Amino acid sequence: MPGRVEAKEKHMADTSFKSKVYRKQGGDEMVVASGGKINIEPGGAITADGTQGAALTTQLTTITPADAEGTPDYAIAAVINSSAYGFASAQEAITVLYVIKNLQTRLAEVEARLEGVGICAAN
Secondary structure, eight states: OTTOOOOOOOOOOOTTOOOSEEEOTTSSOEEEOTTOOOOOOTTOOOOBTTBOBOOOOOOOOOOOOSSOOOSOOOSOOOOOSSSTTSSSSHHHHHHHHHHHHHHHHHHHHHHHHHHHTTSBOOO
């Protein structure tokens, strides 16, 4: 057209911009780079082939040892048959109970986080 000046622009990739969350070329892999995040909004879920993971086994009641925790005895001796609790000392048995209690607490925290982002269904 007369009077119209067409400018030819060269489109160049902006190499200063790098997304922290992106899909690799070909589309079969998603990458979350350092500093990137995936935010699961309420009602969202992470699924495998559209299926959410099943709920974890229901938790048992957390152990509450009646004895004072005291100084833990992590060097558990061989189980013996001459005492009612099978440990070389009551302190060893109490230590084992507190370790189990700690594992129960930590696993409950993991379960809550998995349920919170929809990786597995809630109990």
